[in-house]
Amino acid sequence: MELGEPECTGGCCGFLSVVVQRLGDIVQxxxxxxxxxxxxxxxxxxFDAGQYDAELDHVEADRWWQVHT
Incomplete structure (x- = not known):
């Protein structure tokens, strides 16, 4: 799931990348x-996987933070 992406690329102005894995009941x-x-x-x-999933559901349902252009 992608929550956000800048208009530019990593080669342009930088980026932050992290590997997200589900390991049983843990998200790492x-x-x-x-x-x-x-x-x-x-x-x-x-993170506790159940709490993590609940927070992702919350973010998907309420995108007040997303800029509309």
Whole structure:
């Protein structure tokens, strides 16, 4: 699921990339790619899969934050 994408590309003005995996009852964010990265990349994050799914459903249902052009 893609929640957002900039108008430009990674080669233009940079990007933030993370691998999102479901590992049983856990959703893991890892393997960050950050252009012009600081000395330390973000750590792995782990989320309860049920809560993660509920939050994705909430975001999909309520897109107040999305800019309409």
């Amino acid at each position: 964010w890892s393997d960050w790619e950050v252009p012009y990265a600081p000395a330390a990349l973000p750590p792995e994050f782990h």
